[in-house]
Amino acid sequence: MARTLITSALPYINGIKHLGNLVGSQLPADLYARYRRARGDEVLFLCATDEHGTPAEIAAQKAGKPVAEYCAELHDIQAEIAAGFRLSFDHFGRSSSEQNKILTQHLATKLAESGLIEVIEETQVYSVTDGRFLPDRYIEGTCPNCGYESARGDQCDNCTKQLDPTDLINPHSTISGATDLETRATKHLYLKQSNMRGALSEWIESKTDWPVLTTSIAKKWLNDGDGLQDRGITRDLSWGVPVQYEGAPWTGMDGKVFYVWFDAPIEYIACGAEWAAKQGFDDAAWERWWRTDKGADDVRYVQFMGKDNVPFHTLSFPVTMLGSNEPWKMVDYIKSFNYLNYDGGQFSTSRGRGVFMDQALSILPPDYWRWWLLSHAPESSDSEFTWENFQSSVNKDLADVLGNFVSRITKFCRSKFGEEVPAGGDYGDQERALIADLTEKVADYQSHMDAIDVRKGANALRAIWVAGNEYLQSAAPWSTFKEDPELAAMQVRMGLNLIGLYARLSSPFIPDTSGKLHTALALDTLDWPEDVAASLASLTPGHGFVVPDNLFAKISDEDREGWQEKFAGVRS
């Protein structure tokens, strides 16, 4: 049995994500996981919340909660919303887990043994009142360039000038407002990424099948002078994986934690360990996915992410994996995405612009969103969400093409033959032509899904739905019934079998709808129709069904206008 390991980029903990975040990694990863499972693969699909770092501390502080408590709450909220979109993770973990702590400390030790870690002394701003070093974002003051009074230590949000904390006029701590700041010497661990340039280059060059978007970003960063700098992997924070621990190969790191960019990708592996622990399995269960000396050699590992995450996944994380000199399973394919824009501008978390995941589910069921987002995935370029496009796509593709087909054929059957598959004669020329056409179309659909071409996959699936509609239009059982009820019965039998075929083929995109059709038609399984002809003969005369409730409600102009207005503004 083929084995596929799938990870989605980890959503950061500090709030609910918008639809642009969803379509940039988690949703297409889910589509692929569902497709691979349907094709019979053994799949391990992992995702987790990324919980460490300064933004989590600041968000917790704003919420007036201890950071651990804040992260636990936000993790549960994100997990619930993910379930609402039917994201079928085998495990949705947490980068603050014990497993990640152990693995992060282990890998840092291995990197030190490989000579890839260096202790560097630098000066940093220290707040006497707060009793701690302040990360750049914890320092605010007046911008020397434009006079903006709330410029951060790393950048002025008003004029976008990059700053050093020491550039600020009247700097103060954002934790306490204290102004008794001074610069002090502090030591940090640096990962010598530049030492790995040769190994990385060889590895990236070997990936000839990667999408252009992934490879072009990876090579730009690899070969750009600044791209592969040695980078600090520690911070003077309390929230994170401790750098100092029993057996640590360095001293003087008390009170420091690993920088979030170092421990977050390691959570991909640790998430597997969390999954095994939760299932009551031993370590061998996750190691067979992640260690090539323990069975992961025949695993195909696919990562999903937005384009901004590509450098970390093609350079930094591989430095950790390769530099450890341990046999970790490296990624085989990186599927990256451009950005989804919102109605003439950008989605903005800070300004609350656009539709956020919880809001989306509060107005419509998940399949409406899944279908639009996936059929408009920002693959070859950025794409844009507009309410007009969303309305038209839902109304045409889902309501008119798929929903209407199901409704017409099941209701017609009920009124003329009752709620069971009618007999009629054998399939004729028209049906044989349809089967041949659909066999080709299903092969086309599969080839796009195998290649993880999400939009092309959606188009191919839509073409399969359309072919059934055209058949029904042309066969017209409601006309033939008057002259030849036997012929009409056979045509209806084909129509009901088409619904079964659609339920199977559509499940990666619209799982709830597939489930409804599965139930209404009392299908034995939702197994993939490897043989289209056999699948279209699988519902035999006498097989009972019920007419399902209307599958999709059309979006009215009034709804559209209301939502357009509601989501234009500021989310509190």
Ligand SMILES: [Zn+2]
């Ligand atoms: Zn400024």
